[in-house]
Amino acid sequence: MADAIMTEAKEKMQKAAQNLQRELGQIRAGRANASLLDRITVNYYGAPTPLNQMASIQIPEARVLMITPFDKSILQDVEKAIMASDIGISPTNDGNVIRLIIPQLTEERRKELAKDVKKEAENAKIAVRNIRRDA
Missing domain, CATH: 1.10.132.20 (Ribosome-recycling factor)
Structure with a gap:
């Protein structure tokens, strides 16, 4: 017992x-960490899907997160989801990838x-x- x-x-x-x-x-x-994006969900063909399941997240530099969606057609949706989240970082979209630059x-x-x-x-x-x- x-x-x-x-x-x-x-x-x-x-x-x-x-x-x-x-x-x-x-x-x-002050450093980039992929876990910052764990709570972000993207509306993917009508279903809320976690971002880390629909894109590869890389850290090319100490203060940069690079998000490459597997499906390029959802790039705008990913960008909107990041902007709507409360992480306080604005995404930069170059047509192929989204970059999040973490300020000092x-x-x-x-x-x-x-x-x-x-x-x-x-x-x-x-x-x-x-x-x-x-x-």
Whole structure:
């Protein structure tokens, strides 16, 4: 009985830690990271499809993401989906690929990122506390 409770609590805590890791990975720092685009979905022939399933995402330079859709006809749709998302980066379309140039961090943006990280860490702590309390 006690072992089952401990096992369940450990699994839930590991999920909370993985969730924190995923959330921190999606915070836009000063470098290009393909996980920035994980939450973006594109309307692909009437069905919402994750961007990383319909395009190749490359990082040719430290601050540049290059998105090459497998189907060139959806280039405009991909661009619209990126603009509609809340990542704060404007796409550049050259007809074949879409480039996202990540701007350098300003002091103000660094402070915002620090606040976001603290908020996510606090949410993870609360989740772990709740799991311990329930176990």
